[in-house]
Amino acid sequence: MSIEVKNLIKKFDDKVVINDISFKVEDGEVLAIVGFSGSGKSTVLKLISGLIPYDSGEIITSEGDIAMVFQYSALFDSLNVFDNISFALRERKDLRKKYSKNDLQNIVSQKLELVGLKGIENKFPSELSGGMQKRVSFARAIVTKPNSILYDEPTAGLDPMSSTLIEDYIVRLRNELDAASIVVTHQMSTITRTADRVIMLYDGKIVFEGTPSEMLKQDNPYTKQFVTASLEGPMTMKA
Amino acid sequence: MSTLKKYLKQSATYKLYLHFESYFKDILSTTGNIVQLSIHILKCILKCEINFKELLLQCDRFGVSSLPITLSIVGMTSIIVASQVAHEMVKQGGGNFVGMLMTILIVREVGVIMSGFAITSMIGSSLASELATMRVTEQVDAIDVLGVDSVRYLFVPRVLSGIIMMPFVVILASVVGVLLGAFTSNLFANLSYRAYFDSAWLGLYMKDLWVSILKSAVFGGTIALISCTCGFFASGGAKGVGLATTKAVVWSFIAIVIWDMVFAILFFF
Numbered sequence: 001m002s003i004e005v006k007n008l009i010k011k012f013d014d015k016v017v018i019n020d021i022s023f024k025v026e027d028g029e030v031l032a033i034v035g036f037s038g039s040g041k042s043t044v045l046k047l048i049s050g051l052i053p054y055d056s057g058e059i060i061t062s063e064g065d066i067a068m069v070f071q072y073s074a075l076f077d078s079l080n081v082f083d084n085i086s087f088a089l090r091e092r093k094d095l096r097k098k099y100s101k102n103d104l105q106n107i108v109s110q111k112l113e114l115v116g117l118k119g120i121e122n123k124f125p126s127e128l129s130g131g132m133q134k135r136v137s138f139a140r141a142i143v144t145k146p147n148s149i150l151y152d153e154p155t156a157g158l159d160p161m162s163s164t165l166i167e168d169y170i171v172r173l174r175n176e177l178d179a180a181s182i183v184v185t186h187q188m189s190t191i192t193r194t195a196d197r198v199i200m201l202y203d204g205k206i207v208f209e210g211t212p213s214e215m216l217k218q219d220n221p222y223t224k225q226f227v228t229a230s231l232e233g234p235m236t237m238k239a
Numbered sequence: 240m241s242t243l244k245k246y247l248k249q250s251a252t253y254k255l256y257l258h259f260e261s262y263f264k265d266i267l268s269t270t271g272n273i274v275q276l277s278i279h280i281l282k283c284i285l286k287c288e289i290n291f292k293e294l295l296l297q298c299d300r301f302g303v304s305s306l307p308i309t310l311s312i313v314g315m316t317s318i319i320v321a322s323q324v325a326h327e328m329v330k331q332g333g334g335n336f337v338g339m340l341m342t343i344l345i346v347r348e349v350g351v352i353m354s355g356f357a358i359t360s361m362i363g364s365s366l367a368s369e370l371a372t373m374r375v376t377e378q379v380d381a382i383d384v385l386g387v388d389s390v391r392y393l394f395v396p397r398v399l400s401g402i403i404m405m406p407f408v409v410i411l412a413s414v415v416g417v418l419l420g421a422f423t424s425n426l427f428a429n430l431s432y433r434a435y436f437d438s439a440w441l442g443l444y445m446k447d448l449w450v451s452i453l454k455s456a457v458f459g460g461t462i463a464l465i466s467c468t469c470g471f472f473a474s475g476g477a478k479g480v481g482l483a484t485t486k487a488v489v490w491s492f493i494a495i496v497i498w499d500m501v502f503a504i505l506f507f508f
Binding site: 067 | 392
C-alpha cells in the first residue's frame with residue numbers, strides 16, 4: 001500500500017468540501033479521481049501532498065517522496081529548465097550536498113530525454129509551449145524518484161496529441177518507478193488510457209468506485225451523467 | 240425582533256463595524272504571520288542555511304537597482320529643504336549653521352526615511368508582487384511539494400539583502416544629500432562651501448552615524464519582511480497580487496514611521 005486515505009474530512013470555513021472519503025492506491029497503480037468542477041478533486045491532492053491541513057481522518061503514505069504535477073505546470077518562471085528540474089536536488093537539505101554539478105547535468109539531461117525534450121536546459125518556461133511546460137514539470141516531479149505521484153489535471157488545455165503524449169508518460173512513469181499515482185482529470189481519454197481504477201466525487205463524497213470499463217457501462221447514474229455530459233441526472237451544477 | 244435585527248444588519252453602522260472587524264482581523268493575522276516568519280528566518284540564519292547565490296542576486300536588486308531612485312529622492316528633498324532654509328538663515332545671520340542643520344537633518348532623518356520610502360515603493364512592491372504571483376501560480380506550492388523549505392528559499396536571501404544593503408544605500412544617499420545641500424545653499428543663499436562644510440561637522444556625532452546605520456538596517460529588513468509576507472499569503476489571482484502589493488507598501492510605510500519613532504525615543508529623547 002502506498003497511499004491510504006481514511007475517513008478524510010476537510011472544511012473551508014463552515015463548508016464541507018471533502019466529506020468522509022476513504023480509498024487506497026497500491027504501488028504501481030494509477031487511480032483516476034473524476035468529477036465536475038468544484039467537487040473537491042484538487043483539494044484531495046492538496047491534502048495528500050500536505051499543502052493544506054485536513055480537519056479529521058487519516059492519510060497514510062509509505063516512506064519516500066510525494067511528487068505533484070500541477071494543473072498549470074507551476075514552473076519557476078525566473079529559473080531556466082535546468083534550474084527548474086534540478087531545483088530539489090540543489091535546494092533540499094538532505095540532497096544538496098549529494099550531487100556534483102556534473103551529476104546534476106547528467107540527471108537533468110536524462111530526465112529531459114525521458115520526456116522527449118533533450119537539449120532545452122537553457123530555455124526559460126516562457127519560451128516553451130504549454131505541452132512542453134507540462135513535460136518539464138513531469139521531469140521536475142520525478143527527479144527525486146518519488147514513491148507517489150499526484151497529477152492535477154495533467155491534460156487540461158492541451159491539444160489531443162499532446163494529451164496522448166502526457167497520458168503515455170503517466171503510464172511509463174508508473175511502470176518505471178512503480179509509483180502509486182493519482183490522476184485528477186475531466187478527460188475521458190486520460191481515464192481510459194491511464195487509470196487502473198476510478199473514483200468519482202460529487203459534493204465531497206465518493207459516488208462511484210470501479211474500473212474505467214465499469215464506469216463506461218453507465219450502470220451508475222452519476223457516471224452515466226458524467227460520461228454522457230448530460231445536464232439531466234443526480235448531479236447539478238452549482239452557480 | 241427579527242425585523243429589527245434585519246434592519247440593523249442593513250444599517251451603515253453595522254457595515255462600518257463589519258469593515259473594521261475584517262480590518263482588525265487582517266492586522267492581527269498579518270502581524271502573527273510576520274512574527275512567525277521572523278522566528279523561522281532567524282533560525283535559518285543562525286543555522287547558516289543561506290542560499291548565497293540568491294543572496295547576491297537579491298543584494299544587487301536591493302542595493303544597486305534601487306540607487307538611482309533613492310539618490311534622486313534624497314537629493315531632491317535636500318535641495319528643497321536647503322533652498323528654503325539656507326536663504327532664511329543667512330538673512331537672519333545664522334549662515335554659519337546651515338551646514339550643521341542640513342547634515343543633522345539628512346543623517347538623522349531625511350536620508351534614512353526618504354530612502355526607506357523610495358525602497359519600499361520600488362523594491363518592496365516588486366518583492367510583494369513577485370511572491371504573490373508565485374503564490375497564485377502555485378510556484379510556492381511546487382517549492383513545498385518538492386520538499387524545499389519555501390521560507391528559507393524565498394525569505395532568507397531577501398530579508399538578509401535588505402539588512403545588508405540598506406545601510407550602504409542610506410550612506411550614499413546621505414552623502415549626496417549633504418553635497419546637494421551645499422550646492423543649493425551656495426546657489427540660493429550665496430553661502431560659501433567652506434562656511435557650509437566647516438559647520439557641517441559641528442553638530443554631528445559618531446552616535447548619529449551609528450544610529451543611522453542601525454536604523455537603515457532595521458528599515459531594510461522590515462521592508463523586505465513585510466513585503467515578502469504580504470506576497471507570500473496572497474490569494475485570488477491578479478486582484479490578489481494587486482492587493483498584496485498595495486498592502487505591502489502601506490504596511491512598510493507605517494512600519495518605517497513607527498520604527499523611526501522608536502529610534503527617536505530610544506536614542507535622542
